[in-house]
Amino acid sequence: MKFIFIVNPISGKxxxxxxxxxxxxxxxxxxxxxxxxxxxxxDATQFVKDYCTEHPDEDVCFVACGGDGTLNEVVNGAAPFANAAVSAYPCGSGNDYIKYYGGKDYFLDIDAILEGTPCRVDVMQIGDRYAINATHFGFDSYVAAKFYEFRHKKNPYMSAVLYALIHGMKNHARIVADGEVFFDGDYSMCTICNGTHVGGSYKCAPLSSNHDGLLEMCLFKRISRIGLLTRMKSYERGTHLTDPRIKKYLVYGRAKDVDITVPKGFYISLDGEVIQEEHIVVHNLAGGLRFVVPKGAPIK
Structure with a gap:
């Protein structure tokens, strides 16, 4: 297998x-x-597409050297091609997906990547876009959108969180999962994912398997700012599914296809990349992508 390391020269500190x-x-x-x-x-997406088109018979792994944004670009280029695999070298501001495999230390070993195991994993398709880790909307997507907007501030993440606490806590959505209404009403945040983590450290889907063909859906009904803040530690640790303080706010489920309708121009985050749509369908492609897991990393 050939390994092409896609390096984002401006990623990370x-x-x-x-x-x-x-x-x-x-x-x-x-x-x-x-x-x-x-x-x-x-550019990473276009490069991967062009390379796979020009070398259709070459078994090749594209290693995203950056953060979740770089990985998302590489996934979007590789997903349509059977000869392409993907991996990650974490040197960016966020590395959520690889937490599924034990975290960044395994992926910082170049030899371990080169000697790694290609595994079939699920990938989300949203129209002509793809996401490998999470699609989320509500409070989280406000943070993702405003983090980029506030990136030149002294503390862009906290500025984005404060904005989201003010403007992103009351949202409305209709969510249909595998043909049945999963939720229709006001909520604060929702995550649909194959991975386990979002936002750097939040274990939103502790039961997730990235190769079972099913998406994990975790929605918080409308909750007060104080209510959210006092429960975030549980969400971060991944204990929210059994936390009695959260039970009345939580809607959790699994599905292959999720149809989402939100207000026009609403922020939706795909692996941290923000789009503004009022209707999307998230289709889970079971085993739709090969992901190279470094030698020594735990494979679930």
Whole structure:
């Protein structure tokens, strides 16, 4: 298998990616490796698509070197192609998906990636877009949208959270899961995912399997700001499914297809990439993508 490391040169706090590039190139000869530096937003998606189109018979893994945004771009390029696999080298601001496999330490070992195991995983298809970890809307998507808008502030994440607490706590949605109404009313936040974590540390779907063909759906009905803040530790630890303080607010389920209707122009986050739509259908492609898990990382 050929490994092409897709490096986002501006991801993370340390913009100097030359040591990483040198480390990858030093493995040439022992492994079939190459490096591609992205030039602009969405460039990774286009590069992967073009490469797979030009090399349809080559077994190739594209390693996203950045955060969840870079991984999302690589997934969107690779998902339509049977010869493509994906992995991640975490050097960006968020690395939620790989927490499913025990966290970033396993993925910071380049040799472990190169000697890793390709595993079939589920991937979400939303129109012509794909997401590997989570689709979420409500409070979380407000944070994701405003984090980018406030990125030049001293503390963009806290600024985004404060904005979401003021403007993103009362939302309305109609959600139909596998043909049956899952929820229709006011809510504060909802996550639909194959992974286990969102927002850096929140274990929103502790029971999730990323290869069972089913999406995990976790919705919080409308809750006060204080009510949410006093329960966030439970949500972060992944104990919210059994927390009696949360039971009356929580709606949880599983489905293959989820149809979502929200107000026009509403923020919806796909692996942290924000779109504004009033209607989407999330279709889970069972085993739709190969993901290379580093050698030594736990495979569930």
């Amino acid at each position: 340390n913009g100097d990616k030359q040591p990483l590039i040198d480390s990858i190139n030093a493995r040439q000869g022992r492994f079939d490796v190459a490096v591609y530096l992205t030039k602009a937003p969405k």
